[in-house]
Structure formats: C-alpha cells, structure tokens
Amino acid sequence: MKLKPLTITFLTFCVATFSGMKAASAASFSVIANGLYNAGGLSFGPDGNLYVTEAGIGGSGACVPPPSGQGGSLCYGRSGAVTKIENGKTERILTGLPSLALPDGSGGAGPRDIKFDATGKPYVLIGYGANPAFRDRNLGNTDLGKIITPDFNTNSWTTIADLANYELANNPDGGDVDSNPLGFVIDGKKLVLADAGANDLLSVNTDGRNLQAIAAFPQDILTNPIFPPSDTPSNEPAQVPSQGEAVQSQFATQAVPSSVIKGPDGAYYVSQFTGFPFPEGGAKIYRVGADGKPTVYADGFTQLTNLQFDHEGNLYALQYANQSAWKGNLDGSVIKIATDGTRTTLLSGNGLESPSALTIGSDGAVYVTNRGDSPGQGQVLRIENTKSVPEPDSVLGVLAIGALGVGLLHNKRTTQLPIDRVVVLK
Template sequence: MKTSRTFWLSLSTVVLVGWLVACNEKEEVVPEPEQLTAANFADQLRAPIGLTLDTKGQLWVTEAGTGKNDGSIVMITPQGTKTTAMTGFPSVIANGAIEGMSHPLFHDGKLYVLHGVSGMLYTIDVASFKAGDAPLNISTAQKEDLGTYIRTLKLTDPINSNVFDLVVGPDGNLYIADAGANAIFKRDKATGKLSLFAKIPDAGTKIEAVPTGIVFDGTRFLVTTLSGFPFAPGNAKMYQITTDGTVSEYKTGFTTLSHLTLSKNNKPLAIQMAEFGATGFQPLSGKVVNEEGKVLLPSIMMPTDIERSGNREFYLLSYALGTIQKLTY
C-alpha cells in the first residue's frame, strides 16, 4: 500500500512538472509595433536592392554595383561579417540610377535571384557556402529567361517587364511580381513553366501600378505598389490576391511603397521609399508604416527592402546609403 502511494505521488509530481514546463513554453503573445528603434548593422554596400534571410540567420543581399556589369550577391552573418558570394551580374546606369539586380529569396538551401534588366531568374545552390569562402562562379548559377515570355503578353503600352520580387506560395510554386508588366506570374515548381497569375490595376489614368513587393500571409498574397510618375502622395496601395488569382484592394492611401514584410501576427509592415517633389525624390522622406498608415519609423533614406528576423526584430535596407539597419521594439 505504501509502495502504491509512493508511486502515485511520484507520478503526480511528474505530471505537475510537465504541466509547468508546458505553460512556460507557451508561445509569447507578441503585440504589433507602435514604433521601431533603429541600430546600424552593416554598411558600405554597393547600391543594395534586396535581402533575404536563411535558416542560419544569415542575410543574402543583392547589390546593383556601380553600373559596370558588377552586380553581386553578398552574404552577411548575424555578427555582421560580409562575404561576397557571387559577382559579375549585369548592371547599367539608367535614368540616373544603377539598375540590374532585383530581390533575392532563400528557400530550401537555394538562393533565387531576380535580375530585372535582363528578365532573368538565377538559382544558386548556397547550402554549403560559408563566411570567408571564395565567391561562387556565376557560370554555376542556373539561369532562366522570364522576360521574353512576359513581353509576349503585351500587358503594357509600351511593352515592358521588370521582374522585381518573389515569394513561395502555399503550393510550393514561385510567385513573381513584375514592376514593369504590372502583374504577378506563377512559376511551376516541377516544370519551371511561367504563367500569368494576376494583373494589378493601374493607379490612375495613364499611371501604372508598379508592384514592388509580395508576401503570402497564410491565406492570401499581399502586394505593395510604388505607383508611377508623378508618384502622387496617397496613390500607392496594398492589394490582396486570393489563391485563385482574384485581385482586390486591401489598403489604400500610401505613397511610393517599395516593399513589405509580415509581423509575427502576419500583419503587413510596409516601407515608403520617398516623397517626390520638384527636384525628384526627397532625401530622408522614407518611412516604415503599418497597414493603417501609422508611421513606425520616419526619416529613412530610400529604403527598398524590409525583412522580419525575429518576433520583434527586422532588417531594413537603404539603397541610397548602402546600409542595413536592425529594427526592434
């Protein structure tokens, strides 16, 4: 009898300890940010356009370079160590800006990199690449021509294509936002075949939408738009797209949205690139905003990418300054 009582007391203790551990391991309830604090993380990047995080917390950054066919990919460790992973991508100077590279995406040990000027998708196996390694040879990257097919659809007048951002959808296919064709394309994971998924409406009479960022929140795709010239205040929008390609407005009243990410709660946070004035895009007029337009971080210099790296942490890239900041709240 004594043995039985001791056994049941021991079992009760184990159950109680297990319950307490389970309670302590419950996922933290993370509030939405009300404001963000910025700290410098990396600098001396050459016209960086986009960034993506891998499973080790390393950043992969696309650099447009100097306009002399020197676009590149840089890997940055969580400690800030930079290593050039691949270089030699085409880059040109057009309309006073350095163009070529677009956004990258890390998925399953591979880096998918869009190149807007040439309309190419590069696929690079970076699973074994580490800090300090010599750059990978660009000839080892798989290259797919997306732009030729997109231009045959004649979605704009004049015909245009600028593959700019991409995300993996719930079906495992890549979904690609084209800032020139004002459309989203689906690339089949098995065959590589490209097809039109959704067309983004114009921002006004003879004002193009210019989609710049795409994410999937678990239910739908969300897309940001820059809007075309004259980049009027309040003319940029967030669109939502169902998994069958139906497009509708999600939030409106933004200005020159250049990218977006999702909070821990799958709420979109977007970046305003800049306000446009008589002399062009105004310095330090970029912002991080939530889906209601509330400013979470003001006075940013031409941001072009934002990625969440933790429950309360983000990385923010500045194309103009060549910097990455770590944002927290």
C-alpha cells in the same frame, strides 16, 4: 498605354538632396552594413545570416535605351552581387552577376531580391528595366530579367526562368513591352514574382516549368494631379505641363507592382509604386486571391517598395519616400498594419532614406535596405524597440485580416563593418 515611370526601376530618378527629416517614432536603429551598391532585397538564410542583393553599377559594355525613352542609356557590366552579413562583417559571396546602370552608377538594374526555400536552396531575382527586345540584341546572352539559383561555393548559378522573354512573347497587360522583375515569394514548389515593367504578377514552378501570368494591374486615374514645376528635372519631361499650359484634371498613370508576399489567408499581397507624378497617398496594397483578380486591401500610402508579414499576421509596408519623389525629399517610412486595421509608423525619416526592402528577423527586429538607389552608399538597418505612433484617422482603406491569423512562412572580399551608428529617436 502603359506609361513608363522611372519608378519601375526606382533607379533613374535619383535625387541627391535629403532634407526635412522628422522625428516620428520611439524606435531605434543600428547600421549593420554599409557601402552597398544599389542594395535591393534581403532575407535570412538557413544559417541564420542575412543576405542582401546589390544591383551593381553596370559597366562599360553595350547599352540599352532607358524605359521612359528619356535620359542616358543604361550600360552593361557584371557588377551585381549577393552579400552576406555575419557578425558585423559583410562578404560578397556571389559576384559577377549582370548589371545595368547609367554611367555614374545610378539607375542600377541587376540582382533585386533573394529568398531561400524550405530546404535552404537560394533563389535570386535579376531585374532588367527596359524593353526585352533590346536585351539579347544589344547585350548578348545575359541573365538580366531572369530568376536564377546560385551556388555560393563555386560562384556560379543556374537559370530557372526567363521573365523578360515571357513579357516579350505574351505582354499580359497589353501595354508597352517592358520587363523589370523586382520582388518574389516562394510558395511551396512555386515562385510568385512581381514584374514592375510588365505590370503583372507571374508564377513559375521552382524547376522552371509552367511560367504564366496570374494577374495584371490596372491604370490609376488621378484627379487634379500635382505636377512638378516646369523647370524641375523629370524622367517624364513630356508629361510635365509647360509654363502657362493648362493642367489636366484627369491624368492616367501606371502604378506598378514592386513586391509580393503571401498572407495568412493564402492570398498574395502586392505593394504598388505609384507612377509619375508620384501622388502622395496614392499607393495601394493589392490582394490577389485564387481568382487572380487584384482587389484593394489598403490604400493611402506613398511609393511603396516592399511588404512583409510577421507571425502574428501584422503587415509591414515600406515607403520609398513620404513625399512625391520629384520634391527631392526621400525620407521613407516603415508602417505596421495590425490585423484590426490599425496603422502605426515604426520609423520615418531620421536617416531612413529611399529604402528598397525589409524583412523580419527571428529576434523580432525589422531589417531594411536603406538608400537603395545610391551606389556605394547603401545600408542595412536593424530597427528595434519598435514603439510606434498611430497614423492619422484620415488614412483609410484597410480590410483587416482579423481571425485569419495562422502560422506564416517568412524570411527566416571580406570587409570588417562595425555597427557604426546607433540612432535613438525621441
């Protein structure tokens, strides 16, 4: 059975309280964009400006059931967008993209990632987060669950491939039918995409041909899992032991792929967002080679949302929250994994809250979409002065890339938004 954690969207388990922020590094950051609606992936364009996706807040259109079968329905609108950040200003340069969300705007599924190919052509990934059978039946003709290529000059786009329909027709992992593509990488003339709902890695040519699954990811079996108290709000209420009920010593959970990046060795590296009950230290980074078999490259993380390599072969991992999400503390972390396996934390908490994606600029700074599940409160942070604090030796599981360090491909209505906050962590 493919368990359906709210984590496949990072969207319906929104906790309003943020507490216990801890100083953990000597990095500083500035807020370069504010007021974003369910901010997702970000990438530098050929013009040197930063582009970020906004999943939007749904709308008053038709609705579909949530993936877990619990909670309110997700309703359709055209509130998704792509926003450009240039010289302290933000401008929504692509609007009217499809979006699903709860009535309060949380749980937003829509534009989730953006990348530019070697010619400067943009591609945008649109999430979905429900059973694909409901999409056309309930919502009509929409681009949810697809990859598109936009024309920013005409505010239009062309559909490249229908990932949700592929899941409906093929269901590669054999579990529940669901699709929610969240991240992708461009590899020459090929797009490689992580579908959290389908629990697989897909490949498709940039012209839309040869859409296929190249890997599926295994269930995790938790030993002596820690569950929230029985009176704690949860997206999986049926799985929370009631008062007096014996807690299972072995518990199957579906941890889903949340992003993918190509490594210096030519393999794909995939971040894992752990399923309910979101075990701390339970998330992994998988390596998928030419044989399509996922192997664990690194472990000991918590609720990973994104990965990025720099030119030196260092891998950066983004944690949505450092604690189990149900605890209500959504302080996140940026963790750097050196080629020798050493881990350092660049930033943890202190304003970094439920981050969704990161990229590395030509200036060497790390850019992060912050508060990615908070409609109207999303931000883009620029992290600099990245002196960092080594992780404890107890965090194990890295297989170093080592001598494989070769040149990498990486992500190279107008409102004035000044850099409104600079925080220096002591």
